[in-house]
Amino acid sequence: MTDTADVIVIGAGVQGASLAFHLASRGASVVILERSVIGAGATGRSSGLVRVYYDLLAEARLAWIAQAWFREWDERVGGECGFTRTGFLWIEPRDHIERVRANSASHRAMGVDSTMIEADEIRRLAPGLEIGDEVAAWEPESGYADPSMTASGFLAAAKAKGARLVQNAEVTAVRTGGGRVTGVETSRGAVSAPVVVNAAGGWAGHVAKLAGLDLPLSVWRHDTGYLGVPEEVARPIPVVIDIVHGMYFRPEGADMVLVGLEDDNQIGGSPDRDTADAAPSFRDRAAERIVRRVPGLVDGTFRSSHSGQDGLSPDQRPMLGPAGPDGFYLDCGHSGTGFKTAPAVGLGMAELILDGTSATVDLSPFAFDRFAEGRLLVGEHGDQHAWR
Numbered sequence: 415m416t417d418t419a420d421v422i423v424i425g426a427g428v429q430g431a432s433l434a435f436h437l438a439s440r441g442a443s444v445v446i447l448e449r450s451v452i453g454a455g456a457t458g459r460s461s462g463l464v465r466v467y468y469d470l471l472a473e474a475r476l477a478w479i480a481q482a483w484f485r486e487w488d489e490r491v492g493g494e495c496g497f498t499r500t501g502f503l504w505i506e507p508r509d510h511i512e513r514v515r516a517n518s519a520s521h522r523a524m525g526v527d528s529t530m531i532e533a534d535e536i537r538r539l540a541p542g543l544e545i546g547d548e549v550a551a552w553e554p555e556s557g558y559a560d561p562s563m564t565a566s567g568f569l570a571a572a573k574a575k576g577a578r579l580v581q582n583a584e585v586t587a588v589r590t591g592g593g594r595v596t597g598v599e600t601s602r603g604a605v606s607a608p609v610v611v612n613a614a615g616g617w618a619g620h621v622a623k624l625a626g627l628d629l630p631l632s633v634w635r636h637d638t639g640y641l642g643v644p645e646e647v648a649r650p651i652p653v654v655i656d657i658v659h660g661m662y663f664r665p666e667g668a669d670m671v672l673v674g675l676e677d678d679n680q681i682g683g684s685p686d687r688d689t690a691d692a693a694p695s696f697r698d699r700a701a702e703r704i705v706r707r708v709p710g711l712v713d714g715t716f717r718s719s720h721s722g723q724d725g726l727s728p729d730q731r732p733m734l735g736p737a738g739p740d741g742f743y744l745d746c747g748h749s750g751t752g753f754k755t756a757p758a759v760g761l762g763m764a765e766l767i768l769d770g771t772s773a774t775v776d777l778s779p780f781a782f783d784r785f786a787e788g789r790l791l792v793g794e795h796g797d798q799h800a801w802r
């Protein structure tokens with residue numbers, strides 16, 4: 415076991431991997447400690463949606479900065495992250511038209527190719543969908559990527575720049591002295607460093623306690639499944655978030671879709687629960703829901719389903735930056751949406767740690783003190799929480 419570093423990153427999910435890459439790219443010596451293996455938490459279960467549409471502009475900006483990394487992965491990181499550009503539809507009922515128009519306009523002002531479209535155009539872009547009088551935001555550049563490949567790719571590039579990854583090493587204590595962190599103890603020995611980052615996903619509440627810090631973080635559990643798509647269903651099928659029916663879906667290759675539901679996600683409980691399969695009722699509920707939007711899937715059959723877990727914060731937005739003893743940082747609370755933002759969050763966190771401020775990516779809205787100060791983040795145009 416290596417015994418010293420500039421920065422210890424706890425957790426080899428996509429967030430820890432991205433941070434390790436950006437730190438190593440800046441010349442910092444980094445050790446990533448992972449209790450299991452790469453992508454063992456939320457990352458390995460993630461649906462991988464890569465889109466910009468958020469009603470909180472600070473979050474959309476993170477997603478937009480990150481998207482360039484997915485699109486230009488080979489030049490920026492090297493290798494493959496599985497990014498597939500399918501286009502993305504955010505579908506809302508017609509009485510939300512002003513909200514969709516306003517969000518889409520603010521994303522366009524940032525440089526995103528985003529337009530508000532109406533029913534005829536939605537039908538033209540996605541002919542397999544049953545559309546009444548809904549409206550949508552359309553992002554032709556968005557799509558999905560492979561979360562496991564993304565995390566492994568970041569870590570391979572980080573290691574090529576000198577970072578060290580230790581798997582099967584559970585952090586069991588955070589050491590402090592004189593009010594600041596000095597390192598950690600793990601199941602495989604101790605590591606010293608003046609900076610320790612908690613990127614432990616659903617376990618981040620437990621890891622924070624090791625540093626004497628209480629996080630307002632719940633464990634959020636989310637089921638997804640893959641459904642076979644019969645040949646008769648009209649293609650293309652883009653990535654869709656369907657606010658009307660409270661679900662999302664995306665293609666997986668040519669003959670499957672991945673579906674997830676926004677409601678009935680378990681909130682609370684232990685992150686150590688088994689996630690091998692979805693809840694017994696999930697397949698029926700998801701099939702009934704998706705058939706309303708894609709009627710041709712009435713003949714589709716589930717190939718598999720599984721569950722995953724992430725850390726959920728009170729405003730369903732991440733906690734990023736210093737908290738607790740000096741040198742202790744949070745990169746957690748990603749609340750079921752932290753895959754697409756990881757390349758940008760890692761960049762901003764590396765700047766915050768090494769330069770004292772995040773210049774390229776403004777992470778200040780996500781500071782931890784917002785919870786104590788009652789400044790919970792809300793979208794500019796009257797959003798609602800994604801997960802129910």
Ligand SMILES: Cc1cc2nc3c(=O)[nH]c(=O)nc-3n(C[C@H](O)[C@H](O)[C@H](O)COP(=O)(O)OP(=O)(O)OC[C@H]3O[C@@H](n4cnc5c(N)ncnc54)[C@H](O)[C@@H]3O)c2cc1C
Nearest residue numbers: 425427429449455456457460461463585615722752753754
């Ligand atoms: C089913 C599902 C679907 C999702 N779909 C999307 C999506 O489409 N788009 C999107 O943007 N986001 C999505 N998300 C959210 C996204 O996947 C997560 O926000 C993101 O993967 C979080 O990454 P992470 O690195 O913070 O956490 P994780 O991937 O959970 O990694 C944390 C790591 O820390 C390790 N760890 C924990 N405790 C310790 C310890 N004491 N010592 C050492 N290591 C430790 C764990 O083993 C784990 O590997 C989804 C999440 C789920 C569960």
